[in-house]
Amino acid sequence: MPLVEIQDLKVRFRQYGGTIEAVRKISFSLDAGESLGIVGESGSGKSVSCAALLRLLPATADVTAAKLMLDDVDVLSARKGDMERLRGRAAAMIFQDPMSAFDPVFTIGHQISETIRAHRTVTKSAALKEARELLERVEIKNAADVLAYYPHQLSGGMLQRAMIAMALSCRPKVLIADEPTTALDVTIQAQILQLIKKVQAEFGMALIMITHDLGVIAETVDRVLVMYNGEVMEEGPVAQIFDAPRHDYTKRLLASLHTKFEPSRGDADAAPALQLRGLSKSFRIRRRRGLFTEYGAFDAVRDVDITLPHNRIVAVVGESGSGKTTTGLMAMRLTEASAGEILVDGKDISSLSPEAMRPYRKQMQIVFQDSYSALDPMMTLTEIIAEPLVIHRIGTPRERTEKALAWLERVGLDRSFGSRYAHELSGGQRQRVAIARALILEPKILVADEPTSALDVTVKAQIITLLKDLQAELGLSMLFISHDLSTVKSLTDSVVVMYRGRVVEEAPTERIFADPRHPYTRALLDAVPATNPRDKRERSFLSAEEISAATPRMTVIQTGLAPHPDPQLVTIAPGHRVEAIVTA
C-alpha cells in the first residue's frame, strides 16, 4: 500500500469571470521512505497538487480525483478533524520563504512546541525540551537560545532549519518540501539540501521535493516527475530523466542547464569602458542611547576596484549583503559613493552635476531584478520603452513610437504588445521590455542587476541568450551582477567575487572555475548544485562561524611583496587577483 496515491487529480480555481485549470490531470504514488522530485516552472501545478494532498487549498479551489489517498486516509472525504490529525503527522511541509512561514509574534520555541502539543498530550515543558532536541538535530548550535527567539531575530538559513525541525516534530511519514531553498543564498541552499537528505535518512521518511531547479533534483531524489502546464510530462528514475529525457520539455529544461556562448571579443589595450577605483559606500546607522543618538557606520562596500573593458561582460558575484548591488548602483550614480572614482572612458564622473551627468546617463543603462516594480503600471509598453527618448529629447513622437515598436521586436516580442500594460505580461516578457528600454538609447555600458533571478529556468536561459546576443550586436560593455555562478559560467568573460563589501577574488571566468583560490570562492563553487545526479558529491562548507566571522579564512601567500598584517589583493597570475595575507 503506497503512502501517497493520487489518481487523476484535477484542481480548478474559480475566479471572477471563469475558472483556471491549475492541475489538469495528474497521477502518481509514493512509497514509504522514497524520494520523489516534482520539477516544473511556476504555474505548472506542482505546488497546488501537494497542497491538494493536504487539503490546504482555499475555498475557491475545486478538487476532484479518482483517488487521493494519504496514509490510507481518503483526503477528499475525510472529516475536518481527521484532516487536522493527518497534517503534520502523516505529511509535514516546509515552504519556500522561511521568513514568512513563521508567525512573527510568537517565539520559535512556542511554534514548535505548539505543533507537538497539537498532536500529542504532553506538558509544555516536555514539548519545549523536545523542541530543543529537534533544533539540535537540525544542527542549530545554540538551540536553547533559539527557542526564545522571535522569527525576525534569525537569518533565512537558520529559520529554514527551524522550519525543518518543526516539520520533524510529529515524526511525519512524508516530508513535502516546496521550493525549500529558492529564497536562500547558494551556500546556504547546499547546506539545507544536505540537511534535508540527512534527516530524511535519520527519520526514515519519504520525501517529495518540489522545485524548479534541476540541480536541486539531481542532488536529492531518486525518482522525478516533470510537470508542465498542469500535466505530467514525464516520469522516471532520476538518472533516466537526466541521461535519456524523452519529452521535449524535459530536454529544454536540461538544455537550459548547459547554455554555451562564444566569448566576447574586446580590445584589451584600449582604455576600459568603465573603471571603478576605490569605490566605497558606508551607511550611517543611528543608535539610540537614552536621550541621545549615536551614529555608527556600516561599510556596505569597501574600497572596490573593478575594470570593465570595452565589449566585455564582467560578472560581479556574491551573496545577499555582499555589496554587489550597491556597487552596481554606485557605478551608475544611482546611489552616491562615499569615496572613490567612477571612470567612464577615462573620465571621472563621480562628482559631476546632474546636468553634466546627462550625456553619460545616455551611455549607461541598468536592468533590475524585479521587472514588475521596475515598469510603471500606468504606462503602455510603447510609452515605457520610448520614455528614455523623451527624456533625452530624441526624435519626433512618431519616430519614438516606431523605434519603441522596433525594439519590441528586437527583444522577441510582437509589435502588438505595444499597447499593453506591464501586468499583462509574464516575468520573462517584462524583463524583455526592461531590456528594450535600457538599450533603446544604444548605451555603451549596461549594468544588469540579477536580471534573471526571478525567472523560471527555461525563461532564464532565453533572457540570458537575448542579453548575450544584444551585447555582441551592440558591442556593449556589461556588468552582470548575480548570485548564480552557473549563469555566470556560460556568459561572462571574467568574474569578480564580492564578500562582505570587498572584492575577494577576481579572475577570467575559466580560471576562477578551474583554480579558485579564496576560500569563499571555493565555498561558492562547491555549493553549486550538480547538473547531473552522477556528479553528486560530499561538500565542505564554510562553517556557520566562518560565514559570520568578520574576516573569513585567508589564503596565506608568500610573494616578493612586503609583508602586511591586513589582507591584500594580490595578483597571482595575469588578471587573477585574490585577497590574502601576505607573509614574508
Added chain:
Amino acid sequence: MLGYILRRLVSVAVTFIVVSLIIFLMMHSIPGGPFDANDMPVSEAVRAKLMAQLGLDQPLYVQYFRYMWGVLHFDFGVPYQSPGETVLQLLSRAWVPSLVLGGLGVLIGAPLGILLGMAAALNRNSWIDYIASALATLGLTVPVFVTSMLLILIFAVWLNWLPASGWPDPERWILPVAAYAAIPLATYARYTRAAMLDTMSRQFVTVLRAKGLSERRIIFQHVLRNSAIPLVTVFLPMFIGTATGSIFVEAMFRVPGLGAYFVSSIEVRDYPLEMALMLMITFMYCIAYLLSDVVYALINPRIRIGGAE
C-alpha cells in the same frame, strides 16, 4: 524603552508649546474681542476697566506668558461666560457627562465592532459579511446628528421606550451612548475585517494549517494576535476624540457636556476657556499617541526586540 518614553515626553512638551502658541496667536488674530460694543453695550470706561482687569490691555506676549505661567500652576483662569467659577471647575463639571456618554460609546462600540469585523472576515463574501460591511459603511457615512435624530424619532417619539433627553439618569444614557457608539463600531468593524483578512492571507497561516493545528486555535491565537496589532493603535485616539463630547450629540440629547463649549468659547471670545480646551485636547492626544506607540512596541516583537542577529 525608558529612554524612548523620555524622548517622547520631551517631544510632547515641545508640541504642547508650539500648539499653545499657534492657538493663542490665531485666537487673537481674529478681529474683535470679548467686549465688543454690539455684543456688550457698556461704556468706554467700563470696557477699559474690564480689559485691564482681565489683562487684555497688555501686549500679546505678556498675555501669553501670563497665561502659560498660570497653566504651569494649574491655573487656567476664569471663563468669561461663567465668571462664577474657574475654568478648571467648569471643565470638571462639564466633562463628566461627555466622558460617561462618549466613553461608554467607545467601550461598547469598539468590542461590538471587533466582533462584527471578525464575523465578517470569517464568513467572507457571505450575507454576514455583506450586512456587516453595510452597517460599517452606514456608521461611517451617516452624520452623527442624523443618527441621533433617528434614534430619538424611533425610540423616544414612535416607540416611546426611552426618554429623548440624555442626562442625568442612567436610563437616559442609552440613546446618546448608542449614537456615540456608531462610529467606533463602524471603524472597528472595518479595521478588524481588513486586518484579519490580511493576516489570514499570509503564508504562516497555511503553515499553521499544514502543521495540523485546529482552525479554532489558528484563528483565536495566531490570527487574532497578529490582527490586534493595528487595532490597538487606533483605540486611544478614538477614545479621546469621542470622550470629549460631540456638540451634535450633546445638543440633540440636551446633555450639559463639554461639546458645546468648544464652539461657544470661540463665539464669545472666551480666551481662557478656549485655550484650556485646546491645550487639554492637545495634551490628551499627545499622551494617547505616546501610549499607543508604547503598547504597539510591547505587543510587536519586531519593535520590542530590535533587529536580526
